[in-house]
Every structure is written in structure tokens, then in C-alpha cells.
Amino acid sequence: xxxxxxxxxxxxxxxxxxxxxxxxxxxxxxxxxxxxxxxxxxxxxxxxxxxxxxxxxxxxxxxxxxxxxxxxxxxxxxxxxxxxxxxxxxxxxxxxxxxxxxxxxxxxxxxxxxxxxxxxxxxxxxxxxxxxxxxxxxxxxxxxxxxxxxxxxxxxxxxxxxxxxxxxxxxxxxxxxxxxxxxxxxxxxxxxxxxxxxxxxxxxxxxxxxxxxxxxxxxxxxxxxxxxxxxxxxxxxxxxxxxxxxxxxxxxxxxxxxxxxxxxxxxxxxxxxxxxxxxxxxxxxxxxxxxxxxxxxxxxxxxxxxxxxxxxxxxxxxxxxxxxxxxxxxxxxxxxxxxxxxxxxxxxxxxxxxxxxxxxxxxxxxxxxxx
Amino acid sequence: xxxxxxxxxxxxxxxxxxxxxxxxxxxxxxxxxxxxxxxxxxxxxxxxxxxxxxxxxxxxxxxxxxxxxxxxxxxxxxxxxxxxxxxxxxxxxxxxxxxxxxxxxxxxxxxxxxxxxxxxxxxxxxxxxxxxxxxxxxxxxxxxxxxxxxxxxxxxxxxxxxxxxxxxxxxxxxxxxxxxxxxx
Numbered sequence: 001x002x003x004x005x006x007x008x009x010x011x012x013x014x015x016x017x018x019x020x021x022x023x024x025x026x027x028x029x030x031x032x033x034x035x036x037x038x039x040x041x042x043x044x045x046x047x048x049x050x051x052x053x054x055x056x057x058x059x060x061x062x063x064x065x066x067x068x069x070x071x072x073x074x075x076x077x078x079x080x081x082x083x084x085x086x087x088x089x090x091x092x093x094x095x096x097x098x099x100x101x102x103x104x105x106x107x108x109x110x111x112x113x114x115x116x117x118x119x120x121x122x123x124x125x126x127x128x129x130x131x132x133x134x135x136x137x138x139x140x141x142x143x144x145x146x147x148x149x150x151x152x153x154x155x156x157x158x159x160x161x162x163x164x165x166x167x168x169x170x171x172x173x174x175x176x177x178x179x180x181x182x183x184x185x186x187x188x189x190x191x192x193x194x195x196x197x198x199x200x201x202x203x204x205x206x207x208x209x210x211x212x213x214x215x216x217x218x219x220x221x222x223x224x225x226x227x228x229x230x231x232x233x234x235x236x237x238x239x240x241x242x243x244x245x246x247x248x249x250x251x252x253x254x255x256x257x258x259x260x261x262x263x264x265x266x267x268x269x270x271x272x273x274x275x276x277x278x279x280x281x282x283x284x285x286x287x288x289x290x291x292x293x294x295x296x297x298x299x300x301x302x303x304x305x306x307x308x309x310x311x312x313x314x315x316x317x318x319x320x321x322x323x324x325x326x327x328x329x330x331x332x333x334x335x336x337x338x339x340x341x342x343x344x345x346x347x348x349x350x351x352x353x354x355x356x357x358x359x360x361x362x363x364x365x366x367x368x369x370x371x
Numbered sequence: 372x373x374x375x376x377x378x379x380x381x382x383x384x385x386x387x388x389x390x391x392x393x394x395x396x397x398x399x400x401x402x403x404x405x406x407x408x409x410x411x412x413x414x415x416x417x418x419x420x421x422x423x424x425x426x427x428x429x430x431x432x433x434x435x436x437x438x439x440x441x442x443x444x445x446x447x448x449x450x451x452x453x454x455x456x457x458x459x460x461x462x463x464x465x466x467x468x469x470x471x472x473x474x475x476x477x478x479x480x481x482x483x484x485x486x487x488x489x490x491x492x493x494x495x496x497x498x499x500x501x502x503x504x505x506x507x508x509x510x511x512x513x514x515x516x517x518x519x520x521x522x523x524x525x526x527x528x529x530x531x532x533x534x535x536x537x538x539x540x541x542x543x544x545x546x547x548x549x550x551x552x553x554x555x
Contacts, residue, residue, distance in 0.1 A: 004398075005398050005404070005525075031410060113411075114412065171433065174408060175433055176407070177405050177406075178398045178404060255433075258430070258433075260431075263431075265431060334434050338437075
């Protein structure tokens, strides 16, 4: 199919629909609203349920119920709305049913603003909802990648009976780029053996997240964790740029990753041997490639549009063996490539250290510029 | 090769539209393109801007601090972006809406009375097209011909009646000589 110029939010909506989305439940919030708006027109056209719920709490619990029937379902929101969904997400995880969530992250905390940010990383990647669970988290950096990840999200959710979150930010949601949309898939006809759809007199089947017997709950926890290990084995995705001969490596996901690409190119033009590792799955985190790079390179620079959240995941892999520095902008401020280039230069010229915490050094530098 | 354009003006001046037109042209010409609008809690009559990047390779940042070119549709846009144009770049200024001259001397300045020209052509609403034409005439970015084709191809059906007028406005802008006296 030919490429078309399409907005990130709209592209994800259309890609979900073409991947066989059977029901959508959501509530409008900027900078995500076009996603819901597109589906509000397209779903009824195809005779599929679209519900604008009374709130995000309503939406996620409608997703929970609909997912129990084994249908392909999703919701989408932006940061404050996603916070409201946390209880429901934990219940869905605890019931071991597949669902897809899109979080178009905006500046925060609190109501914050509607500008692009990555401050939901910890909430999405390291918890948010209560209890022992993980989500698979896909972090595309372009409209095309967001389209591709949307189809994958449904497949992974069903394969592992996990929640898959597509972590975007306001700029990918609002930006138009050429993208090729997938062809329309027929709706899934197979009914998973765990689904509850009425037995018509047959044996009763129950889907729930309540488990009052701790040893039985622990068996379920073990099952979830073993499946997570399997996901960590099989589903890591990332993109490499200029890593072959790199002495320095920038690590960044989503929009921060693609902005870093501009800085890395500019540094390469000056003869600096720097590369970029852009995780596409931030959960599972690309540990093996980072481990491999730790053995080869001089130092790392982590770039994010938050206060250094993925930074901790990088540090856990690098474990003080090589210096790791950090640069980020917060609150909906998007870094420009020249800011990252300055940081790359500092990495190359500066005194590298594995002492102290990179966040402290970054905060001291940031305070001087934005004080 | 990568070029970046920031287009800025009042809401309603068609700033986002000419940005999209550039992006569509890039798409049709098999270029990599990004189009990103300012999407703050804007109000009617407020400012609007968008950034368009056209490139031969995968685009890194869709946000640009120092663009190759700026189209400033009004005075606040000139004030905001004049200093940001990359040295050697192009600044297209809507002389009909701006009452001061440009201070930079290390860039190409195209000061064009876009509203007056558009009015002369029949509708001030095509001032944005005059401005875009002026950019195309002064920066090797995308050909006027390709932009006209994209306009034809991507303009919504209900607006096709404006096609000829828009093309005319584009051409007038592209043919505008910088040395023409500037109307204040």
C-alpha cells in the first residue's frame, strides 16, 4: 500500500482497527484525542462497538470486561487519564487476559500541561498499579513505527495474555509523517479456551483477579513471572545507529531517541565516534546489547524527556563498569539536538567518572540553565 | 540533505495548511518529511506555527531550533523567529503585516506584501500561498511544479474551487523580486 501523510494518533487508531480491533473504550484527553475521535467515526462504520465512557475508570473496566470475552480490545489516554486506569490495569494483569493500552504522555506531574514528555516511564514500566505484574511496553519513535507496533501489540498481548502498552508522547501523537498502513485484517474467529462468553449450559468458567488463598495466589504469581522471563527472552526490540565503531553510546527511546539521532549525526560529522541505541521495547529492556556495549565502549549518555527514569535501567546493566551520564528535559520541554550535542562533547572532553550519581551532576548543570 | 522550515502567524492565516502542503509535496516526491504543529491551548486570534522537515534520510528531530527557512506571516512571528534562522538561510516576511525592517544581514530576506498581492488576486485568504511561493522561489527545497501538483492531489474536494486562485498566488509569490520596493 502507498504511504500517506498521517498524524500519529490517527495512524495508531487506524492501525488498531485494521489489526482487528473489536471494541474500543476511552475518554478524551489532549494530546491523545484524535485517536479516540478517529475510532468514534470508524468503529460504528464497521459495526464495531465504540464507547466514550463516563471516565477513564469506566473505560478501563469496560476494557477489562470486554477482554474477558477473548475479543481484541483497547483503550487510550494521556498521563493523568492513565493514572486513573491503574487499578483496572492491575486487575486485568491479575486476571491474565490480553489488552492494549496507548499512553500519549504529556508534561507533569499532576494536570501539568499538554506538551510532549516521557515522565510516565516509571509508572508504565515499573508498576503504577499494585501487585506483582509487568506490562510489555513498546516505545515507537515515529508514526510508521507506531503503526507497526500497534499490530504487534495485539499479537503479543494475546500470545502472552499480558497487557501491552504503547508508550507515545504528545509529539508522536500530533506529528504527521508518511506511513504505510497495513491492509485490513479479518476479525479473529477463534475463541481462546479461557474466554468467558456464556456456556449455554456447559461447564462454568470464571475469570477473576481475586485469589484468597495465598499459596494458590503464589502459584499464579510464579506463572506470571515465568511468562515474563519468556517475554524477556523473546521480545526485546531495539534499533542501532552507528554502533559498529562507537566509543560513546547515547541511549534514548521514543522522541528523545530520535532527537538524539540528530545530535549523534552532528557529532559524527565532527569525527566523534558516537552511536545511538534506541530501545523499542522498554519492557522487556534490551539488556543484552547494553551488556555487550558495556564491554566495548568508553562511556554512555542517557537522554530522556524526564528526570532520568530509564537511566536507572541502564545503570542496572552497566553496574558502574563504565561511566554513565544523563541529560533530560522535564515538564513538557523538548530538548533540541544542540543541547544533546553539547552533552556528547562534554562526555568526550570531560573527566569521566563512575563515582556519584549522574542525575546529581545533570541537575547541577540544568539549574544553571533554567534556574 | 535536510531542510527545515518554520511557518508562523496568527491562527486563521493558513499557517498549518501551507506546512501540510509542503509535507504532502515531500511525500509525493519520495522524501522523508515531518510536520508538527504547535498544539498548546491556543485561542482564536492567537499565534500558530508548525515545523516542517524535508530530508533524504530518516529524520531525527522533528523539532528545530535553527531552521533553514522561516515564513513569518505577522510581526510577533518575525520577532520570535528572526534570530533563529540558520546563517545563510531564508526569511520570508509578510510586509503587509509587519511595520519594521529585518535586522539580520547574514540571511536572505524576502519581504513581500503578501496580503496586498493576495487581495489584488481576489482574496486576502491566499496570502499564505503567496508567502509559500516566495519561499519556493528563493530556496531550493521543492519545485513549484511539485507543490502545485500536491495541491491538486491533496486539497479536499470542497476546496477544489480555490485551486486556480491558489496556484496563481503561489506563482506570484515565486516570481516576486526581492528588489521590489517594500510596502510598509
